[in-house]
C-alpha cells in the first residue's frame with residue numbers, strides 16, 4: 001500500500017521578518033523566497049516591502065501573513081469590509097479594481113500560453129459591473145460557538161477551519177449582507193441554535209430567499225422568531241430538514257417562484273434556491289448578450305448548447321436562430337429548463353439530459369447531428385471529454401464560457417492544436433470581484449480548410 005507522505009510542519013519563528021514581495025499567487029497571496037523556500041504571504045501585494053509572520057512552514061514552502069506594510073504598492077486600497085483580513089470569502093479587497101482586473105487578465109493569458117500553448121488574436125475589454133453587493137447566490141455557514149457564546153453566520157476564515165465572526169458582508173446583496181448580525185442574533189435566541197447548520201441565499205429580480213438547513217425539528221418558539229425576522233427583513237424564509245429540494249415555506253406561506261430576467265432577449269427564468277444560477281446578475285445579462293454577439297446568430301443557425309443548466313443561454317439563443325439543442329447533466333435542471341421554455345413560449349429548443357463526461361453520449365442521436373454554432377459553459381473541470389466528439393460537427397464558431405482558466409487553457413489547446421480552430425478573442429468577465437475566481441469567455445473560429 002502506498003505510504004502517504006506527511007507534510008512536516010516546523011517550529012515557527014515568533015518574530016516577524018522583513019521581506020520584498022516579488023509575485024502574486026493565483027489565489028491572491030504575495031510570493032517571496034526565504035532560505036530557498038517559497039513563502040506565500042497573505043495580505044501582501046506584489047512589489048511591496050512588508051513585515052510578515054509565519055503561520056506554517058514545511059521543508060519546501062511556508063505561509064505567512066503581512067503584519068506591517070513598510071512600502072505599499074500603488075495598487076493597494078483600503079478594504080471596504082471590516083472582516084476582510086480574516087474572512088476567506090474575498091482575497092483581493094486590498095487591491096484596486098483596475099489592478100484586480102489586470103491580475104485576472106494576466107492569469108488567463110499566462111494559463112493559455114503555458115497550459116494550452118495558445119495565443120489569442122485579440123483581447124476583449126473586461127466585462128465589468130458593480131464591485132459590491134453583486135452576489136445573489138451564497139451558502140453561509142452557521143455555528144454556535146460556545147467560547148464566544150454567539151452564533152456565527154458567514155463564510156469560512158482564511159485558514160478554512162472556522163467561520164468568520166462578522167457583522168456584515170459587503171459583496172452579498174445588501175438585503176442579506178447588511179443583516180448578518182441581525183440573522184445571527186435571531187439564531188442565537190433559537191432553542192435549536194446548535195442544530196441550524198447553513199443558510200442558502202438566493203436572490204431573484206423581485207425576491208430574496210433564505211433557506212435554513214436544520215438537523216432537528218424546530219419548535220414553535222423558534223418558528224415564531226424566524227417568522228418575525230423574515231417579515232422584518234422582507235426576505236422569504238424556507239426551512240430545510242431533508243434534501244435541498246424538500247423545502248417548507250415558513251414565511252410567506254405561499255411564496256411566488258424566484259425568477260430572473262434577461263431583458264435584452266425577452267427571457268424570464270424561474271428557479272429554486274438550490275439550482276445553479278450565475279451569482280452576479282449584472283454580469284450575467286452582459287455575458288449572455290456578449291456570447292450571442294460573438295456567435296453571430298442567424299435565423300437559419302442550428303446551435304448546440306452544452307452544460308445548459310436552466311437555459312440561461314439556450315432560451316436567449318433560441319429567439320435568434322432556427323433551433324437549439326441544449327444538453328445538461330442534472331435531470332431536475334432539464335425539467336425546469338423545459339418549463340422555462342414553455343413559460344417563454346419558446347418552441348425551437350430541445351433540452352436533453354446527459355452526462356457529458358460519460359462515453360455513453362457517443363451513442364445518443366443528438367451527438368450525431370450537425371450544428372453550425374456551439375456554446376460551451378462547463379463547470380470548473382472543463383469540457384475535455386466532449387471535445388473530440390465535436391470534431392465531426394465542424395461548427396464555424398465555438399463560444400466557450402469558463403469559470404476556471406486552467407481548464408479553459410487545456411481545452412483551448414485541444415481546440416486549436418488538434419481540432420482546427422483559432423482562438424479569435426478572449427477576455428475576462430468580472431463575475432466575482434474581490435475574489436480570486438476568474439470568469440472568462442473565449443471565441444474559437446474554425447479554419448476553413450481543416
Ligand SMILES: C[S@@+](CC[C@H](N)C(=O)[O-])C[C@H]1O[C@@H](n2cnc3c(N)ncnc32)[C@H](O)[C@@H]1O
Pocket residue numbers: 276277278307308309310311312313327328329330333354355356357358377378379403
Ligand atoms: C457553469 S454551469 C452553467 C449553466 C448554464 N449554462 C448557465 O449559464 O446558467 C455548468 C452546468 O453544467 C452542469 N454539469 C455539471 N457536470 C455535468 C456533466 N457531467 N454533464 C452535463 N452537465 C453537467 C451543471 O449541472 C451546471 O448546470
